[in-house]
Amino acid sequence: xxHLVLDKVHKRYGEAVAVREVSLQLTDGEFVTLLGPSGxxxxxxxxxxxxxxxxxxxxITIDGVDITNKPPYERDMGMVFQSYALFPHxxxxxxxxxxxxxRRVSTAESDQRTKEALNLVQLEHLADRYPSQLSxxxxxxxxxxxxxxxxxxxxxxxxxxxxxxxxxxxxxxxxIKRVQSTLGITTLFVTHDQGEALGLSDRIAVMRDGNIIQIxxxxxxxxxxxxxxxxxxxxxxxxxxxxxxxxxxxxGYLVEMVDQPGVTFEVAxxxxxxxxxxxxxxxxxxxxxxDIGSTDGNTVEAVVTDVNYRGSIWNVELLAKGNWPVSxxxxxxxxxxxxxxxxxxxWHPSRSFLLKLSDDEKI
Amino acid sequence: xxxxxxxxxxxxxxxxxxxxxxxxVVSSFNGVGVFAFxxxxxxxxxxxxxxxxxxxxxxxxxxxxxxxxxxxxxxxVPAALALAxxxxxxxxxxxxxxxxxxxxxxxxxxxxxxxFSLLFWDVFKVTLGGTITGLVIGHLTFAIPFGVRAVLASHxxxxxxxxxxxxxLGARPLQTFFQVTLPILKPGIVSGAVFSFLISLDxxxxxxxxxxxxxxxxxxxxxxAIEISFGGDILAVSSIIVAISVVAMxxxxxxxxxxxxxxxxx
Numbered sequence: 312x313x314h315l316v317l318d319k320v321h322k323r324y325g326e327a328v329a330v331r332e333v334s335l336q337l338t339d340g341e342f343v344t345l346l347g348p349s350g351x352x353x354x355x356x357x358x359x360x361x362x363x364x365x366x367x368x369x370x371i372t373i374d375g376v377d378i379t380n381k382p383p384y385e386r387d388m389g390m391v392f393q394s395y396a397l398f399p400h401x402x403x404x405x406x407x408x409x410x411x412x413x414r415r416v417s418t419a420e421s422d423q424r425t426k427e428a429l430n431l432v433q434l435e436h437l438a439d440r441y442p443s444q445l446s447x448x449x450x451x452x453x454x455x456x457x458x459x460x461x462x463x464x465x466x467x468x469x470x471x472x473x474x475x476x477x478x479x480x481x482x483x484x485x486x487i488k489r490v491q492s493t494l495g496i497t498t499l500f501v502t503h504d505q506g507e508a509l510g511l512s513d514r515i516a517v518m519r520d521g522n523i524i525q526i527x528x529x530x531x532x533x534x535x536x537x538x539x540x541x542x543x544x545x546x547x548x549x550x551x552x553x554x555x556x557x558x559x560x561x562x563g564y565l566v567e568m569v570d571q572p573g574v575t576f577e578v579a580x581x582x583x584x585x586x587x588x589x590x591x592x593x594x595x596x597x598x599x600x601x602d603i604g605s606t607d608g609n610t611v612e613a614v615v616t617d618v619n620y621r622g623s624i625w626n627v628e629l630l631a632k633g634n635w636p637v638s639x640x641x642x643x644x645x646x647x648x649x650x651x652x653x654x655x656x657x658w659h660p661s662r663s664f665l666l667k668l669s670d671d672e673k674i
Numbered sequence: 675x676x677x678x679x680x681x682x683x684x685x686x687x688x689x690x691x692x693x694x695x696x697x698x699v700v701s702s703f704n705g706v707g708v709f710a711f712x713x714x715x716x717x718x719x720x721x722x723x724x725x726x727x728x729x730x731x732x733x734x735x736x737x738x739x740x741x742x743x744x745x746x747x748x749x750x751v752p753a754a755l756a757l758a759x760x761x762x763x764x765x766x767x768x769x770x771x772x773x774x775x776x777x778x779x780x781x782x783x784x785x786x787x788x789x790f791s792l793l794f795w796d797v798f799k800v801t802l803g804g805t806i807t808g809l810v811i812g813h814l815t816f817a818i819p820f821g822v823r824a825v826l827a828s829h830x831x832x833x834x835x836x837x838x839x840x841x842x843l844g845a846r847p848l849q850t851f852f853q854v855t856l857p858i859l860k861p862g863i864v865s866g867a868v869f870s871f872l873i874s875l876d877x878x879x880x881x882x883x884x885x886x887x888x889x890x891x892x893x894x895x896x897x898x899a900i901e902i903s904f905g906g907d908i909l910a911v912s913s914i915i916v917a918i919s920v921v922a923m924x925x926x927x928x929x930x931x932x933x934x935x936x937x938x939x940x
Binding site for chain 1: 840860
C-alpha cells in the first residue's frame with residue numbers, strides 16, 4: 312500500500328522558480344503523469360521525489376513517512392531515465408541484479424527475481440548480452456526490469472520513451488502499462504507527449520510554469536480542459552471568441568459569436584468553470600467532434616480551405632462565419648468535401664465547451 | 675589503384691617509423707660490430723656484457739616509473755572528476771593550469787625542479803636532488819596532467835544519470851563510486867597509468883637535473899655513456915627498453931584496446 316504525497320513542494324534555482332508549491336497525491340497502484348512542455352517543472356518534481364533535488368520548502372511523504380530529506384539510496388524508488396542509464400560494463404542480468412546485490416539479497420533469490428523481471432519484459436534470452444549490443448527499445452526494457460526488480464515503493468519514469476522512434480514508442484507504452492498494472496505499482500511518469508499521457512495514465516497533471524494547472528482523468532482532461540493552455544496542450548482545439556447570452560444550470564449556455572453577431576450556439580454538459588451572462592469567453596471544440604454537412608445541433612456555414620489525407624482520417628481546414636478557422640475531420644466512408652466548397656458545419660452542444668479567456672486573450 | 679597507392683604509403687610510413695627501432699634491436703645481436711650492415715654473425719654477447727650499472731639504473735627507472743604512475747593515477751582520478759563535474763569558480767582556469775606542464779619544455783621544468791630542490795634544502799634541510807623521491811616529484815609534474823587528461827577524455831561521454839540510477843537502486847555514494855564510476859572510467863585510468871609509466875621510463879631532461887648518483891635512471895645512464903663510447907651493450911640495453919615498452923603496450927591493448935584508446939582521445 313503505497314501512498315505518495317507531495318505537499319506544497321517548492322523549488323527555486325536562483326531567481327527562477329522551477330516548482331511553485333505543488334501538491335499532489337498518488338494512491339496505491341495509481342499511474343499519474345506530469346505533462347507539460349520543457350521547463351514547466353515536471354522533471355524537477357520527479358527528481359525531488361527521487362531525492363536528486365532537494366526542495367526549498369514543502370514535504371514529500373510515502374505512507375505518512377516524511378522522506379523529504381532522505382538521500383536517494385534510502386528511498387526505495389525505481390527510476391527509469393530517458394538516456395536508459397544502464398551500466399555499460401555489466402551484462403543485462405547484472406544490470407537487473409544490481410539493486411538486489413546492493414540489498415544483499417541471496418544469490419539464489421537474486422537469480423530467481425532477475426529471471427522473473429527479465430521474463431516480465433520478455434528479454435530473458437538476452438540476459439548475457441551487454442547494453443551496447445541491444446537496441447534502444449531493448450535497453451529501456453532492461454532499465455524497466457532493473458527498476459521494478461527491487462520492488463520499489465514508487466516507480467519513477469522520466470521521459471522513458473523520449474529517445475525512441477515512433478513505432479517503438481508505441482510498443483513500449485503498451486509494455487510499460489502492462490508491467491505497471493501487472494505489478495500494481497504506484498507510478499509517477501513525466502512526459503511532454505500528450506499521446507503517452509492520455510494512453511497510460513489514471514490521472515494527468517498538466518503543468519505550466521511550475522504549477523499544476525489541472526489534474527484529472529485523461530478523458531476529463533481531453534474533453535473538459537479548464538484552460539486554453541490545457542486545451543491546446545492536449546490535442547487540437549478550435550477556439551472562437553463568444554459572449555454568454557444565457558446561462559442555465561440545467562440546460563447549459565447560449566453563446567453568441569463576438570465577430571458575427573446573431574450567430575448563436577448552445578453549449579451543454581458540465582463545464583469546469585462558471586460563466587456569467589454577458590461574459591466574454593472562448594468556445595472550444597475538438598476537430599473530431601465536428602460533423603461536416605450536418606444540420607443537427609449547432610451549425611455554422613463554412614468554406615473549405617484545405618483537405619489533407621492522413622491515412623486513418625481526412626483533415627479538413629475550414630473558415631467558418633465570423634472569420635473562425637476550424638480544423639475538422641472526416642472518417643473513411645464519410646463524404647470528403649472539396650476545396651472552396653461551402654458546407655454546413657455541425658456539432659452536438661455537449662461536444663463543445665467553454666474556456667475562460669487568458670490574460671493575453673483579453674487584450 | 676588508389677588502394678594500392680594508399681597501402682604503399684602506409685607501409686612506407688610504418689617503415690620510416692619502425693626501421694630505426696628495428697635496426698637497434700637487430701644490431702644488438704650483431705657479432706661483427708655495431709655499425710656493420712648488413713648484420714653478419716648472431717651473438718648474445720652484448721647482452722652478457724651489459725655493465726651491472728645499467729641494471730641498477732634500470733631498477734631505478736622502473737621504481738621511479740612505477741611509483742610515479744601509481745601516485746599520478748591516485749591523484750588524477752579525483753582531480754579529473756572535480757574538473758569535469760565541479761561547479762566551483764575558476765574551474766576552467768584550474769583545468770588549463772593543471773594541463774599546462776605538458777606545454778612547458780621538459781628542460782625548463784628540469785631547471786625549475788633543480789631550483790626547487792635547492793630551495794627545499796635551504797628551508798627544510800632535506801635533499802631531493804639525486805634521490806628517487808626527487809625523481810618521482812619531477813616526473814609527477816607531467817604524469818599527473820597526463821593522467822588527468824586521460825581520465826577527462828574518457829569522461830566526456832559519461833552519462834551522469836548512470837550514477838543516479840545506481841543511487842536510486844540503493845547504492846551509497848562510495849558503492850556507486852567503486853561499482854559504477856570507476857569501472858566505467860577504467861579505460862581512461864588504465865591508459866593514463868600506462869602512459870605515465872612509459873613517459874617516466876624514457877624521460878631524460880628532468881631525470882638529468884633531479885637524478886644523479888644512486889638515482890641515475892637508465893636513459894640518463896645511456897645518455898652519458900654514449901658521450902664516452904657507443905657500443906653493442908648500449909644497443910642491448912636499448913632493446914630491453916623496447917621490450918618493456920612493447921609489453922606495457924600489450925597490457926594496455928589487452929585491458930583497454932589501443933584503438934579504442936586513441937579513438938576516445940579528444
